[in-house]
Each structure stands twice: as structure tokens, then as C-alpha cells.
Amino acid sequence: MKMDDNFKKSFERATALQNLWVDSMTGMAKSWSDYSPSNDPGEEMKKARQRMLGAISKSWEDFMRTPEFLDMMRESMGQAASWGAQAKAGASRMHETMGTASKQDIDGVLLAIRHVEKRVLDRLETLQDLIEGLETDLSSLNEEHADKINDAFQEELVKKLSAIERTLSKKAAPAARPPATKAPAKKVAAKKPATKTARKTATKTTRRK
Amino acid sequence: MVSSSDQEFDVLAWQKSLVEESFANMRRMAALPFLHEKAQKVRKGVTPKEVVYEEDKLKVYRYIGKGPIKHKTPLVIVFALVNRPYIVDLKEGRSVVANFVDAGFDTYLIDWGRPNQSDRFLTTDDYVNGYIKNCIDYVNERCGTKQANVLGYCMGGTLSTMFTALHQDVVKNLILLATGIDFATREGLINLWADEKHFDVDAFVDTVGNVPAEFLQQAFLMLKPVQNLIEKPLSFWENIENDRFVDDFLHMETWLNDNIAVPGEVYREFAKYLFQKNLLTQNKFPVGKHIVDLRKITCPVLNLMATNDDLVPPAQSEPLNKLISSKDEKIIKFKAGHIGLAVGGKAQKQLWPEVVDWLAERD
Numbered sequence: 217m218k219m220d221d222n223f224k225k226s227f228e229r230a231t232a233l234q235n236l237w238v239d240s241m242t243g244m245a246k247s248w249s250d251y252s253p254s255n256d257p258g259e260e261m262k263k264a265r266q267r268m269l270g271a272i273s274k275s276w277e278d279f280m281r282t283p284e285f286l287d288m289m290r291e292s293m294g295q296a297a298s299w300g301a302q303a304k305a306g307a308s309r310m311h312e313t314m315g316t317a318s319k320q321d322i323d324g325v326l327l328a329i330r331h332v333e334k335r336v337l338d339r340l341e342t343l344q345d346l347i348e349g350l351e352t353d354l355s356s357l358n359e360e361h362a363d364k365i366n367d368a369f370q371e372e373l374v375k376k377l378s379a380i381e382r383t384l385s386k387k388a389a390p391a392a393r394p395p396a397t398k399a400p401a402k403k404v405a406a407k408k409p410a411t412k413t414a415r416k417t418a419t420k421t422t423r424r425k
Numbered sequence: 426m427v428s429s430s431d432q433e434f435d436v437l438a439w440q441k442s443l444v445e446e447s448f449a450n451m452r453r454m455a456a457l458p459f460l461h462e463k464a465q466k467v468r469k470g471v472t473p474k475e476v477v478y479e480e481d482k483l484k485v486y487r488y489i490g491k492g493p494i495k496h497k498t499p500l501v502i503v504f505a506l507v508n509r510p511y512i513v514d515l516k517e518g519r520s521v522v523a524n525f526v527d528a529g530f531d532t533y534l535i536d537w538g539r540p541n542q543s544d545r546f547l548t549t550d551d552y553v554n555g556y557i558k559n560c561i562d563y564v565n566e567r568c569g570t571k572q573a574n575v576l577g578y579c580m581g582g583t584l585s586t587m588f589t590a591l592h593q594d595v596v597k598n599l600i601l602l603a604t605g606i607d608f609a610t611r612e613g614l615i616n617l618w619a620d621e622k623h624f625d626v627d628a629f630v631d632t633v634g635n636v637p638a639e640f641l642q643q644a645f646l647m648l649k650p651v652q653n654l655i656e657k658p659l660s661f662w663e664n665i666e667n668d669r670f671v672d673d674f675l676h677m678e679t680w681l682n683d684n685i686a687v688p689g690e691v692y693r694e695f696a697k698y699l700f701q702k703n704l705l706t707q708n709k710f711p712v713g714k715h716i717v718d719l720r721k722i723t724c725p726v727l728n729l730m731a732t733n734d735d736l737v738p739p740a741q742s743e744p745l746n747k748l749i750s751s752k753d754e755k756i757i758k759f760k761a762g763h764i765g766l767a768v769g770g771k772a773q774k775q776l777w778p779e780v781v782d783w784l785a786e787r788d
Binding site: 258261273277286293298301319330 | 435442542546620623631649651655659
């Protein structure tokens, strides 16, 4: 039965090839039917050649679409692949005996590197998502507490400034200096953009933590 | 004169024609020794350029124009992984790049380099979400822009489409040149040969690793065997005295024979997911962890296709415009072949000025 199938297949392929040649020859013969001897022979020859090649081209294209050709292509590719795999296995065994690295070993190393790379990248991606989530949380938190933080910061600043002033006033002549407790508060109020810096500092400190 | 039934066979005319042809062949023979010298003059790319970014084997070139940059959005050209990208800047008068540079576009080109065995496990994800993303980000950073124009050619077009669908926020306008999107059609021979009934891609890639340049070259050659193996050499022989023809021919042949291997895994994904399963049109093509959804493309899209394209027939490119969400989309079908669409004399005169205008209007 199998032999019959093989015979049938071979016969079909031979028929397809035969058809290709018959079609090509018929096309080539037909191309001369438009030949006009009264015209310039050189030009006529060129035209006839064009028609002949066109006919062969069409026959080949039709042939390359036939199931027989596609079947032959699949089989030859499969055979080439299996021959390649066998050759590779043989070379691999030889390398193994000699204690040298084969192509398969190198591919294995490359694949291992790819896997490590993928795992590291996946982990980095997870960490990136985590950091982004934390940053979002922090910024919303900062916005909520921005005023509180700002107030606390201002209060602390005022305290520090008044302490400095007190120290300075103690060192200076006691009679010459008027009390200046409100001035630093004004300065702080004028430096409103400092809140951003404060926010940034706060974020940075949190990140470090 | 020999008389026939209705027409006369002019022996003298035949004799004259034969003598003329013999002399012509002698003249052609005399031109042969100068061929090598002409071949030596072939340059791979003509517009001045500088390397601005490098990653692994990849290089990004920035083309240096003579005039000032008139358009704020840069243009990044993404070429296929098969063959070298200098086809878009082949020679003077046949350069896609020159059209954009002369019009004042800050133009960049991604050169993938020559992959070796270490690249065999690179996937579409590495190219789309890795290399292309990094290149576009770099160009945007360099130009101080948030979006770039992307022009993809052939397989580069398919990669650009996937990139745009996944990163629409960084793409301002998308131009596709002979780009395969819908692989259901069996009009092209390549599509038929790559069908899963006839081609076991897994066995092939597992054996060869990177797909050899010679294999691809033979496949392209077999698409039109009579044209490539008989007509082309004949035409060259007959025009060997025509300097312009020879120069064009040598430039084209240099490029056509300058094939590079395709990374094995990318080839496997393209063959399996596109040629065999046609997943891109179904919005199911997996790129790493992501799935390409063409409906996410909202930017203006210009889809250019060649009516005589054997490699990517128009039927394979045309469906894209119906699958995307862009309101501003256009198709231009041009009478040319796959390569002629880019470098053909007619395309240079008629098609590319129109493309440049289209892009300039959307800057």
C-alpha cells in the first residue's frame, strides 16, 4: 500500500514536471505566431523573445503553485532540516568527546543569558511599577499634608530665626536693638516657593527611608 | 527575396540585422573590462550622515541636510530586518531620504546591523519594545519633542505598525511603505510557500538558528525565476554601453546581494503568527507580554503600496486602513514594484514629493 502511495506520488510529480515543460514549449511555440516577417527582424526577434520568456515565466509560476511542487518543497525542506539536525548531533558528540564547546553548548549559554536577562527585566519592571505606585501615593499624601508640612516648616524656621536673633541681641548692646520677632515670619511668607523644595526634601527623605 | 503566401521574408533585412547585432555584441564585449571599475564606484548611501545612537549592533544615523530644519517633528525610518537599509538612500536622484532631508525634515534611519549567532534568540518584543522604543525615545530626547514621525518599509513597516499600536503616544504620523499586514491572501508566492501545510517553521529554525541570508536570497529569486535568471542578465547585456543604466543596475545588484541573516526567533514569530496564523489583523499578535491591537492606532496614517509588488501585494497592505482607529488615513497605490516604489525614477518624481507634502501638512 505504502509503495503504491509512493509510486502514485512520484507519478503525480513527474506529471506536474512534464506539464511544466509542455506548457513552456507550447507557450514558446505560440509566441512565434505573432511574428511578422515584413517588420524589422531585430525588433521582431526581441518581441518574440519577450513573448517566449513571458510564456515560460507563467508556466513556472503556475508550476510553483501546484500541490506537487509545494509537496516537493516541504519534503526537501524537511529532509534538509533532518540532515542538519543529524549533522549537528554528530558534531555535538564529537565536541563532547574532545571536551570542546559545540554550537549547541553556545546556544545553551545564550539561551540561559536570555532567561536571566528576562527574569532581571521582569523583576525591574515589577520594581518600577512598585516605585511608581509609591510615588503616586506619596504625591497624593504630600498634597494632603502639604499645608501641614508647610506650617510645621515655617514654625520651625521662625523658632530658629528668633533663637538666632535672641543670641545676636544678647551679644549686641542691649539698648540699641528694637525687638524683631515678626520680621522673619514676613520673610518666610515672601518665600512661598520654598514649599516645593520642602516637598522635594520630604520626598527624598522618605525615598531614602 | 523569398515569397511566402501572404508576407515576404526579407533575406537582406535579416542579414543586415545579424551583422548589426554582431557588431553590437562586439561593442558590448569591449565595454566589459570597464565594468569592474564602475562596480568599484558604487556607494552604499549617498546623503551625508552621522551616527547619533548605538545599541548592540544597531546604529541610528542622522542625515545632514544642506538647509535648515524646517519641521519640528523628526522622522525615523525603520527598515526591514532582511537586507541593508541603504536602499532608502541608494544614489543621487533615487533617494527617499534625500526627499525628506531636502524638505527640511530632521531625518533618522535605524540600521539594524548584521545579526550573528548571538542574536538568534532576539524576539519581536526585543525589536519593537526594545530597540525601536529606545531609538524613538532617544530621537525625541535629542530633538526636544514628545512625538516622532515613523516611516516603515516592508517588514520594517510591520514592526512600525506594531510599535505604533503599542506606543501610540510617541508617534505623530505613520507612513508605511509596501507593508504586509493581512497575510490571509495567498496571492503572493511567499505567502503560499510559508503556509503551515507546506512549511514547518519550527523544524527549520531549530536547525538553522538565524535564517541564512542565502536562503532568503534564493526564496526572493525564485519568486520570478525567469525574470531574475534570464531577463535581467539579458537586459543588462543589451544595455551595457548605457552608463546610466549600468550605474543603476550595479547599485541595485549591490543592494540585492547584500543580504543579512534574520534572527531565528523573529523569523519564527513572523512566519507562525503572521504568515500562518494571520494574528495581526485579528488583534492577537503577541509581542512579549503585550498583544498588538491595531485599533489603538489613532495617528494619521499614510499607506503606500505598489501595484506590481510580488513580495507584498496590495491586498496584503490595504486592509490596515480599515483596522485602525485613525480618522486621518490615506492609501496611495503606485504603479511600481516592491523596490521601485522607493527608488524608481517615477516614484521619485511623482510619489515622494506627495508623501513629503502629506507629512509637512501634519507637522
